[in-house]
Amino acid sequence: xxxxxxxxxxxxxxxxxxxxxxxxxxxxxxxxxxxxxxxxxxxxxxxxxxxxxxxxxxxxxxxxxxxxxxxxxxxxxxxxxxxxxxxxxxxxxxxxxxxxxxxxxxxxxxxxxxxxxxxxxxxxxxxxxxxxxxxxxxxxxxxxxxxxxxxxxxxxxxxxxxxxxxxxxxxxxxxxxxxxxxxxxxxxxxxxxxxxxxxxxxxxxxxxxxxxxxxxxxxxxxxxxxxxxxxxxxxxxxxxxxxxxxxxxxxxxxxxxxxxxxxxxxxxxxxxxxxxxxxxxxxxxxxxxxxxxxxxxxxxxxxxxxxxxxxxxxxxxxxxxxxxxxxxxxxxxxxxxxxxxxxxxxxxxxxxxxxxxxxxxxxxxxxxxxxxxxxxxxxxxxxxxxxxxxxxxxxxxxxxxxxxxxxxxxxxxxxxxxxxxxxxxxxxxxxxxxxxxxxxxxxxxxxxxxxxxxxxxxxxxxxxxxxxxxxxxxxxxxxxxxxxxxxxxxxxxxxxxxxxxxxxxxxxxxxxxxxxxxxxxxxxxxxxxxxxxxxxxxx
Numbered sequence: 001x002x003x004x005x006x007x008x009x010x011x012x013x014x015x016x017x018x019x020x021x022x023x024x025x026x027x028x029x030x031x032x033x034x035x036x037x038x039x040x041x042x043x044x045x046x047x048x049x050x051x052x053x054x055x056x057x058x059x060x061x062x063x064x065x066x067x068x069x070x071x072x073x074x075x076x077x078x079x080x081x082x083x084x085x086x087x088x089x090x091x092x093x094x095x096x097x098x099x100x101x102x103x104x105x106x107x108x109x110x111x112x113x114x115x116x117x118x119x120x121x122x123x124x125x126x127x128x129x130x131x132x133x134x135x136x137x138x139x140x141x142x143x144x145x146x147x148x149x150x151x152x153x154x155x156x157x158x159x160x161x162x163x164x165x166x167x168x169x170x171x172x173x174x175x176x177x178x179x180x181x182x183x184x185x186x187x188x189x190x191x192x193x194x195x196x197x198x199x200x201x202x203x204x205x206x207x208x209x210x211x212x213x214x215x216x217x218x219x220x221x222x223x224x225x226x227x228x229x230x231x232x233x234x235x236x237x238x239x240x241x242x243x244x245x246x247x248x249x250x251x252x253x254x255x256x257x258x259x260x261x262x263x264x265x266x267x268x269x270x271x272x273x274x275x276x277x278x279x280x281x282x283x284x285x286x287x288x289x290x291x292x293x294x295x296x297x298x299x300x301x302x303x304x305x306x307x308x309x310x311x312x313x314x315x316x317x318x319x320x321x322x323x324x325x326x327x328x329x330x331x332x333x334x335x336x337x338x339x340x341x342x343x344x345x346x347x348x349x350x351x352x353x354x355x356x357x358x359x360x361x362x363x364x365x366x367x368x369x370x371x372x373x374x375x376x377x378x379x380x381x382x383x384x385x386x387x388x389x390x391x392x393x394x395x396x397x398x399x400x401x402x403x404x405x406x407x408x409x410x411x412x413x414x415x416x417x418x419x420x421x422x423x424x425x426x427x428x429x430x431x432x433x434x435x436x437x438x439x440x441x442x443x444x445x446x447x448x449x450x451x452x453x454x455x456x457x458x459x460x461x462x463x464x465x466x467x468x469x470x471x472x473x474x475x476x477x478x479x480x481x482x483x484x485x486x487x488x489x490x491x492x493x494x495x496x497x498x499x500x501x502x503x504x505x506x507x508x509x510x511x512x513x514x515x516x517x518x519x520x521x522x523x524x525x526x527x528x529x530x531x532x533x534x535x536x537x538x539x
Contacts, residue, residue, distance in 0.1 A: 034054065169188055172207075178274065239276060255281075300314055383401070432455075440462055444466065473490060
């Protein structure tokens, strides 16, 4: 098949037809044709030659040229596509390294194999252009809702026609036991768009919490306008969901606006989600208050928040326990997802027993260590004292408010507490020494004898050992694995060492050992720290 004047215009006509059909730039099709003709020419003239083809965008004429590049003598490798400055003088007036000598060569007469190869190149380029167009179209639509038509179902996964491409709704992204037939209309959330070797992959979801949020945005104009904001969403797809909303206009009730007249707005979302029950909750910056709302319809008696551990304890009346937990723990699980905290629910009776146990343990501690009778020890606990350190170093006036305690008694209590603490410290230090703790760690500032003992029991006996510890190994923390949060006990956690304090101690140890340059730890001065210059002065 020779490229003659008779079929030159057919190249442009073919390119335009393919471009219209595939909805891509005609220039891309022409470039694919140029590359395919170039490959065919190389198979005719030699693969090592640099043969280039240029198709005129107006006439369709294809020009074949051979290009040779001028290179330095010691870099000459391909004699068909390169030549030296000396060799180039035969063809060029004043050749320099990097110059190109271009000469036209006769058009190729494409055989059957070459024509087939050219066709494959064009098809490949067109497919790549299609994929790029599809990716560019959908990459910015991730996080939005799309309407599509079911094409087929493969192994539980639904293939959806979304206009200019196909998307996949995986089996685990469907609500419950949803099933679809070809040509069914379907509404989904675009969860992710990825560029992969087999082309762009569009992943849909109907179980993602943001799917429900986007549905509410479509049904509630106030959310779309930004007057009401969805702060958090938690779902048990197909069964129950909780959504927290806040209004930035005091005259608009966020819950009422989302429910709509006679529940019309929320009902539209419920119908789309296969009857999923939705609790609409007012958002509150105060986490305990927000949690009380999130646990509705259960009533909450008391909330205790532990911000460091990201845990919260909730006390409910005995008869409200099952309601607060929900069927198979559903209610408390959704409330936990909504607040981002682990929730421990206990009844008033359980909390009372726990408080009684703590009271008895502290009473026994003071009886054993301070040589007090039970009544006097109970007085101390009732006033809020929990350990010996508080008794030993509290202001004397706080002991004098206790009934029956005068100045002499208060002083005696503090003396006994300090003597007991000193004895405990001495025993802890002796034990630590027996375990092999070295002076480098003993002399490190900030570690008490009891801390040294706890470290030694875990094999941390030198300053080098201590410097290799992570802050969470000392202060403790939480690890999330497969959606479940697990407690990591810290070596010094029982001594109320915070994560920040642990980090500072570890970094100090590393500086003392010369592992870290102290200048790297100094914060850089920012413009915010500098005082603003007066008008007319240089800043």
